Amino acid sequence: MGKFAGWESVSANISGPQESPLFPQGYLDAGQIDALKALAASLRNHGAVLADEVGMGKTRIAVALALAVKRSGGRVALVVPPVVAPQWRDEITKAGESSKDVLRSFDGLMREYETDGAARMDDALVILSHRFGDMRAQTSGIRWRADLLKLIVRRLDKKIRNGCQLAHWRMPGVELAAKEILKRAERCQHTETSVETIVHEFRDIDKRSELDDFQSDRFKNHSTELKLLERTLGLALGPFDLVIIDxxxxxxxxxxxxxxxxxxxxxxxxxxxxxxxxxxxxxxxxVLQWESTLKRVSMSDSKWMSIKPAVLEFREAAEAVRRRWRTDEAAHHRYKAAATNFQESLEAWVVRRDKRRDETIMLFDKHAPNGMNYRQEQPIEVQPEDLSPGWRRIVFAAEALSVIGQAAADTKAARARLTISNGHGVAGIIDKLASQRADNRHPEDHEAERLQAREDCTEDGVEASAELTAEQYGAQKRKQRADWWKNTLTASFTDGTESLYEHPVLLAVVKEIENYTLTGEKVLVFGRFTRPMRVLTDLLNARALLRAVRDGMPWPQEKTSDYDQGVLRAAAKQLEVEYDRKRVDDILTASYKTFETQRQTLRNHILALIESGSTGQPTLLQAIASDKNSSEIVTPLARAAEPLLREEASGTRISREAVVEALTQVFDALRERGDGNAQDDELDGISAKALWAQLRERLIEEYSSPRASFARMLYGQTLSSTRRLVQLAFNRSESEPHVLIAQSMVGREGLNLHESCRVVILLHLEWNPGVVEQQIGRVDRKNSYWSHLLKEAIDAGSQDLPRIEIRPVIFRGTYDEHHWSVLSRRWDEQRSQLHGLIASGADRENLSEEESRLLQSLEEKSPDFWPKPTVQS
Structure with missing residues (x-):
């Protein structure tokens, strides 16, 4: 481990001579280079926030900065959500460097000590999961993790006995790590001081002897002893000069x-x-969330208090001018002064590039009609007058139950109006009222219901305690009315899932999706509730299958399954085609031969590559080749690789190179783990042979049977490896899936889904506009599919310019409409705070020349954290 030369050296490396470039030519564009230089200047004095808009290439800027620190003898910790760790490694590779796998857990680091000693202590770039700090050392089964602290204390002060008893089972890596920490302390005064401080504070722990009782609850979260263990773990990683937090x-x-x-x-x-x-x-x-953001990069309390008034004044001034920008001259002056003060307060800490100066956006603005935005926001609306009689009764019943109240109708039924648009709650109510068995439903649906109920209480203020008791209003009569409306809810359907096949929102979304896919577009859908998302996925696949059968097109499925019969009957009714399972299966079997020929060719390629041991993953491949039943995994491997080869395949000819690349991606994806659970910990740092044993199980579990994949769904229970493979396939224009339906918490951040898609449907509305921006940012990124279409249209002289399409789904006349109005208001407020957009949406259209000049003069004074080009002295 070298000595860090300091931040002046980092700046010099960034602006260094061309004969020794820090990163390859073209790795950063001019705006990114300016941002990199501005960050290096800020970091000389304190931390910084890189707050570029979604899709502007923040990761590349951060990687370039990390390389500059490395060249100056420093070490960098890259703290990232585990789902995006592969993308960080890809960017590091493109910059001409390499890095090890992400460290996800305490156990993973200790296993590395077993195999590689203190190698991580010397790595210049260390990628860590956001959840690396989840120690979980409280219970007896994993109390051995506390031995890292106890070994340090025992060896540095042999007089300390109480609290230093070691666990019966110990991971060898823990002892190796403790030895290395003490060894480093002998030659590093900073480490020595830290170790001595930990030992001194350990002596002062109350009731220290309880630490030796492995059945006690000591080392619980936020306890003194856990904090000491956390600091000891930090010594096992070694000291850092820069921490980058994605x-x-x-x-x-x-x-x-x-x-x-x-x-x-x-x-x-x-x-x-x-x-x-x-x-x-x-x-x-x-805007007060600036506090937690800036304190995360080590802004002091006193510094925050000094700039807080400017932040609050800007919020008030921005809101005032946003409402009265056409008429209130006093609001104009107040806004300009507040914006200047706000910018001066934050500019030393914040770099932010928005897309108005992005080359592609400016190209669009140059050729588009005045005032047109490159994003087109067009709701998918469901109107009450378009509902079927059955769904009109459901809407009426839901509204009536909400009026009757929780005391008579029960909590879930009383809140039916809040869930009518997303379908999840209504389906659950129908299930309950129709006495369906609870175990017929997926477990994650129960969790979604719980989250929905909690959110509805927060946003709508529905509180049981606020109601007057049913007895005060005649309990019996209210109960009778509630029962009558409950029966109305179940009159048209036998179960909740069946109801969702005809849900008006899902049918409207299906229609819009198919309008896109029939023209070759791919569609990204974000939802929150798994049950309607699953029904939407099944409906799209069933309709695509039936259309293929009807039109004589091949379909990659040999037979229909028992599970699919209900959705196939519903889809046939919607498409107005006759459904006969035997006839459909016969047609599928006949057309499947085309796919089977291609798949057999692919299986032959894979089998030959396994036998030759040359897929570009030699260590892992040797483990696969030694598998006693290697033929058993050829078919699952082929099914995993097939979506990544759809563009390369031509008839029965598939190039060997393409197969090698696809298998490499499959292996990399299979190595992806989740987010810090115990099973994932077991995969950290293990040998290639042991790794393959784990990957083999995942491969067989996920790909042992064929599936329709016109549409795919990603949700919390989807394996990380599957997410990675689906992401790769979705980014290929000719590969399935054509529709990706992602649960918001799984797909909204980090995933690059922009290479073949420009359409985002918001199936279930969010409350937080920041989340929506993250969702749209999956397709609105540098080098996106949309940017390529735009350049092609301009080169062809077309006046019909493509746009990124955002399609929120709104069920008019229901609680959904209120939800959309709240989100829209918050979104406008966020645009004014972060982008300096005083007017937004329809308010920017059809302006007079005078209004345009006024608006431009105001927005030119908005805070601007775009990095200033460095002036050479």
Missing amino acids: EAHKSRSERGKLSALLDSILFPRGKTCRRLGLTATPVELD
Whole structure:
């Protein structure tokens, strides 16, 4: 481990001579280079936030900065959500460097000590999961993790006995890590001081003897002893000079695991250690969120208090001018002064590039009609007058039950109006009222219901305690009315899933999706509730299958399954085609031969490559080749690789190189783990042979049977490896899936889904505009499919310019409409705070020349954190 030369050296490396470039030519564009230089200048004095809008290339800027620190002898911790770790490694590779796998857990680091000793202590770039700080050392089965602290204390002060008893089972890596920490302390004064401080504080722990009772609850979250263990773990990673925090807006709580990692575990090398936060949404719902964002990069309390008045005044001034910009001259002056003060307060800490100066956006603005935005926001609306009689009765019943109240109707039924648009709650009510068995439903549906109920209480203020008791209003009569409306809910359907096949929102979304896919477009759908998302996925696949059968087109499925019969009958009714299972199966079997020929060719390729051991993953491939039943995994491997080869395949000819590349991607994806659960910990740092044993199970579990994949769904239970493979396939224009339906918490951040898609449907509305921006940002990124279409249209002289299409789904006349109005208001407020957009949406259209000049003069004074080009002295 070298000595860090300091931040002046980092700046010099960024502006260094061309004969020794820091990164390959073209890796960063001019705006990114300016941002990189501005960050290096800020980091000389304190931390910084890179708050570029979604899709502007923050990761590349951060990687370039990390390389500059490395060249100056420093070490960098890259703290990232685990789902995006492969993309960080890809960017590091494109920059001409390499990095090891992401460290996800305490156990993973200890296993590395077993195999590689203290190698991580010397790595210049270390990628860490956001959840690396989840120690979980409280229960007896994993109390051995506390041995890392106890071994340090025992060896440094042999007089300490109480609290230092070691666990019966110990991971060898823990002892190796403790030895290395003490060895480093002998030659590093900073490490020595830290170790002595930990030992001194250990002596002062109350009732220290309880630490030896492995059945006690000691080492619980936020306890003194756990904090000492966290700091000891930081010594096992070694000191850092720069900590880069991706998605720095996440887990803002001071008591969260990300905060524990940043504030307790990571070991700064002296006072020059800096933090850089990356986030497109430093403010999501309120400008005061600047506080948690800036404190995450080590802004002091006193500094925040000095700039807080400017932040609050800008919020008030921006809101006033947004409402009265056409008429209120006093609001104009107040806004300009507040914007200047706000910018001067934050500009030393914040770099933010918005898309108005992005080359592609400026190209669009140059050729588009005045006032047209490159994003087209067009709701998918469901109107009450278009409902079937059955669904009109359901809407009426839901409204009536909400009026009757919880005391008579029960909580779920009383809140039916809140869930009528997303379908999830109504389906659950129908299930309950029709006495369906609970175990017929997927377990995650129960969790979605719980989250929905909690959210509805928060947003709508529905509280049981606020109601007067049923007895006061005649309990019996109210109960009778409630029962009558409940029966109305179940009159048209036998179960909740059946009801969702005809849900008016899902039918409207299906129609819009198919309008896109029939023209070759891919569609990204975001939802929150798994049950309607699953029904939407099944409906799209069933309709695509029936159309293929009807039109004589091949379909990659040999027979229909028993599970699919209900949705196939519903889809046939919607498409107005006759459904006969035997006839459909016969047609599928006949057409499947075309796919089977291609798949057999692919299986032959894979089998030959396994036998030759040359897929570009030699260590892992040797483990696969030694598999006693290697033929058993050829078919699952082929099914995993097939979507990645759809563009390369031509008839029965598939190039060997393409197969090698696809298999490499499959292997990399299979190595992806989740987000910090016990099973994932077991995969950290294990041998290639043991790794393949785990990957083999995942491969067989996920790909042992064929599936329709015109549409695919990603949700919380989807394996990380599957997410990665689906992401790769979705980014290929000719490969399935053509429709990706992603649960918001799974797909909204980090995933690049922009290479073949420009359409985003918001199936279930969010409350937080920052989340919506993240969702849209999956397709609105640099080098996107949309940007390529735009350049082609301009080169062809077309006046019909493509746009990124955003399609919120709104069920008019229901609670959904209120939800959309709240989101729209918050979204406008966020645009004014982060983008300086005083007018937005329809308010920017059809302006007079005078109004355009006024609006331009005001927005030119909005805060601007775009990095200034460095002036050479």
